[in-house]
Amino acid sequence: xxxxxxxxxxxxxxxxxxxxxxxxxxxxxxxxxxxxxxxxxxxxxxxxxxxxxxxxxxxxxxxxxxxxxxxxxxxxxxxxxxxxxxxxxxxxxxxxxxxxxxxxxxxxxxxxxxxxxxxxxxxxxxxxxxxxxxxxxxxxxxxxxxxxxxxxxxxxxxxxxxxxxxxxxxxxxxxxxxxxxxxxxxxxxxxxxxxxxxxxxxxxxxxxxxxxxxxxxxxxxxxxxxxxxxxxxxxxxxxxxxxxxxxxxxxxxxxxxxxxxxxxxxxxxxxxxxxxxxxxxxxxxxxxxxxxxxxxxxxxxxxxxxxxxxxxxxxxxxxxxxxxxxxxxxxxxxxxxxxxxxxx
Amino acid sequence: xxxxxxxxxxxxxxxxxxxxxxxxxxxxxxxxxxxxxxxxxxxxxxxxxxxxxxxxxxxxxxxxxxxxxxxxxxxxxxxxxxxxxxxxxxxxxxxxxxxxxxxxxxxxxxxxxxxxxxxxxxxxxxxxxxxxxxxxxxxxxxxxxxxxxxxxxxxxxxxxxxxxxxxxxxxxxxxxxxxxxxxxxxxxxxxxxxxxxxxxxxxxxxxxxxxxxxxxxxxxxxxxxxxxxxxxxxxxxxxxxxxxxxxxxxxxxxxxxxxxxxxxxxxxxxxxxxxxxxxxxxxxxxxxxxxxxxxxxxxxxxxxxxxxxxxxxxxxxxxxxxxxxxxxxxxxxxxxxxxxxxxx
Numbered sequence: 001x002x003x004x005x006x007x008x009x010x011x012x013x014x015x016x017x018x019x020x021x022x023x024x025x026x027x028x029x030x031x032x033x034x035x036x037x038x039x040x041x042x043x044x045x046x047x048x049x050x051x052x053x054x055x056x057x058x059x060x061x062x063x064x065x066x067x068x069x070x071x072x073x074x075x076x077x078x079x080x081x082x083x084x085x086x087x088x089x090x091x092x093x094x095x096x097x098x099x100x101x102x103x104x105x106x107x108x109x110x111x112x113x114x115x116x117x118x119x120x121x122x123x124x125x126x127x128x129x130x131x132x133x134x135x136x137x138x139x140x141x142x143x144x145x146x147x148x149x150x151x152x153x154x155x156x157x158x159x160x161x162x163x164x165x166x167x168x169x170x171x172x173x174x175x176x177x178x179x180x181x182x183x184x185x186x187x188x189x190x191x192x193x194x195x196x197x198x199x200x201x202x203x204x205x206x207x208x209x210x211x212x213x214x215x216x217x218x219x220x221x222x223x224x225x226x227x228x229x230x231x232x233x234x235x236x237x238x239x240x241x242x243x244x245x246x247x248x249x250x251x252x253x254x255x256x257x258x259x260x261x262x263x264x265x266x267x268x269x270x271x272x273x274x275x276x277x278x279x280x281x282x283x284x285x286x287x288x289x290x291x292x293x294x295x296x297x298x299x300x301x302x303x304x305x306x307x308x309x310x311x312x313x314x315x316x317x318x319x320x321x322x323x324x325x326x327x328x329x330x331x332x333x334x335x336x337x338x339x340x341x342x343x344x
Numbered sequence: 345x346x347x348x349x350x351x352x353x354x355x356x357x358x359x360x361x362x363x364x365x366x367x368x369x370x371x372x373x374x375x376x377x378x379x380x381x382x383x384x385x386x387x388x389x390x391x392x393x394x395x396x397x398x399x400x401x402x403x404x405x406x407x408x409x410x411x412x413x414x415x416x417x418x419x420x421x422x423x424x425x426x427x428x429x430x431x432x433x434x435x436x437x438x439x440x441x442x443x444x445x446x447x448x449x450x451x452x453x454x455x456x457x458x459x460x461x462x463x464x465x466x467x468x469x470x471x472x473x474x475x476x477x478x479x480x481x482x483x484x485x486x487x488x489x490x491x492x493x494x495x496x497x498x499x500x501x502x503x504x505x506x507x508x509x510x511x512x513x514x515x516x517x518x519x520x521x522x523x524x525x526x527x528x529x530x531x532x533x534x535x536x537x538x539x540x541x542x543x544x545x546x547x548x549x550x551x552x553x554x555x556x557x558x559x560x561x562x563x564x565x566x567x568x569x570x571x572x573x574x575x576x577x578x579x580x581x582x583x584x585x586x587x588x589x590x591x592x593x594x595x596x597x598x599x600x601x602x603x604x605x606x607x608x609x610x611x612x613x614x615x616x617x618x619x620x621x622x623x624x625x626x627x628x629x630x631x632x633x634x635x636x637x638x639x640x641x642x643x644x645x646x647x648x649x650x651x652x653x654x655x656x657x658x659x660x661x662x663x664x665x666x667x668x669x670x671x672x673x674x675x676x677x678x679x680x681x682x683x684x685x686x687x688x
Binding site for chain 1: 373481493641653657661
């Protein structure tokens with residue numbers, strides 16, 4: 001029996017509960033496919049009083065995340081706290097302690113990804129983040145593995161399901177306020193919807209994708225950003241009259257001189273556009289490169305179950321590193337400070 | 345400087361020429377991303393007299409594929425001959441000689457994949473085949489890596505670009521014969537179109553995908569197959585009148601009892617179906633599983649450049665195995681003889 005891959009999970013919210021639920025539901029399959037069995041050893045959250053959708057053995061629970069990232073009996077930390085701090089400090093500590101980290105934290109990566117990846121490389125551990133972009137769509141692995149041979153020239157798509165849900169509802173006649181309220185009721189919006197509707201969330205994601213696609217250190221502040229809060233029914237109707245849909249659309253492109261432009265903003269997409277028909281909370285990503293041409297991926301961009309699919313795929317990858325062996329070199333890198341010339 | 349990954353390419357047709365062209369065009373990028381540089385050492389083809397789109401140093405060329413798969417100075421054989429023999433024997437020989445193999449050969453895999461993967465496992469080398477299904481769409485890696493944590497229940501899609509091109513042309517009013525002639529002119533059809541239009545090609549591909557998705561030994565003969573040669577303009581018009589398109593559609597599904605049904609046949613898809621809008625030579629694959637839900641991938645399903653993208657992604661993967669180290673365990677396996685109970 002191989003030594004288990006001992007997991008410390010920090011941040012026990014909906015996503016964390018989803019990961020634990022799937023770890024249990026797909027136990028047989030995970031055991032069969034993982035050379036080292038995935039073993040949940042610690043679960044940390046600042047507030048252990050609120051009810052959860054899964055039960056966890058009391059002995060595993062702690063309200064001290066710091067103790068988890070320093071625990072010598074943990075091989076990999078799964079960071080699902082979100083936001084910049086304390087997540088960033090905890091992740092850096094975990095990496096410096098020689099632990100792998102799996103994270104879904106797009107904000108942290110869009111602000112500090114290159115620096116954290118450099119720490120991981122220095123300590124010969126891995127920082128994996130399939131869940132940070134596109135929810136269940138395996139876009140990070142697709143860019144870094146399946147399409148690794150390509151010179152990517154453009155990556156674009158619908159990266160925030162909340163905005164897409166609201167815009168889809170508005171296209172069927174609802175006002176912005178009605179659509180937002182509906183999204184709230186269905187659980188598609190955070191208590192504070194700002195990060196979604198003002199485009200910060202999509203900007204985080206396109207910064208991460210652009211960094212990977214172009215091998216440059218592209219951060220949140222490099223993204224031209226505009227949200228959807230000023231879109232009116234009149235805008236929607238005018239677009240529809242021109243056979244277009246308004247989508248909150250993220251684009252990262254590199255021109256022939258290597259200059260990069262990254263933006264996320266309301267955009268008119270014609271009926272012949274690949275993403276015109278991407279409705280509701282779905283996400284979609286379109287990648288253009290040589291030699292592949294154009295590839296599109298579409299799927300659930302958020303939610304505990306799709307995110308669990310992504311988090312677990314990273315854990316399974318780690319389980320295939322043999323005991324005591326350093327992980328194979330990664331294509332998943334962002335060189336810190338390597339900035340592209342800006343596109344005019 | 346790391347020891348190069350020495351490549352012996354067997355089968356120097358359009359696809360082989362595409363691989364060599366991209367190896368050159370993306371040299372800088374490949375060198376930067378591959379710990380071991382990809383080095384083309386031998387190129388074999390039974391007929392070296394016909395003209396090619398790329399020039400290859402005469403010293404690399406040979407008409408003796410057998411000598412390449414036995415050459416001790418070759419680390420990996422890229423098999424692009426296609427068909428069952430001599431490809432199967434050459435691939436098995438290469439694996440038994442301790443070489444990795446990268447192949448685009450769907451027919452060989454659909455007939456002998458499980459057996460060849462067993463030889464690869466025994467010899468502790470890897471048989472990789474991203475290019476065998478979906479052309480440039482990285483569907484094999486998506487199934488085996490990005491969605492590895494999922495219990496797949498269904499995988500379906502449009503897997504033959506020629507059939508889809510013909511059916512798309514017929515939907516715009518052309519007869520089957522006119523559409524086929526047009527596909528010929530554009531280079532989308534082999535000299536003998538039988539394997540495409542009778543559905544053998546799509547059957548090969550869905551057998552491979554079903555094997556990977558369900559972890560069973562599902563072969564070509566397990567696929568219920570019907571081609572597109574009997575579809576008339578009248579059928580197309582009737583479908584269109586019902587707001588449907590006729591697509592040559594491949595489906596592999598597993599029911600709750602673990603029984604599997606695999607088929608490829610002309611199928612009516614309504615306008616709300618994910619693959620209704622997949623037109624021309626595009627391919628698309630839809631995967632359903634738990635926890636991810638539904639994911640769709642769309643892109644160029646054939647052609648030298650998309651296929652080269654897939655072949656090179658496999659070679660890049662191999663270049664990351666450290667010298668003398670055995671490759672990490674693979675999820676890319678088909679257990680020989682492990683047959684699912686058939687669905688009634």
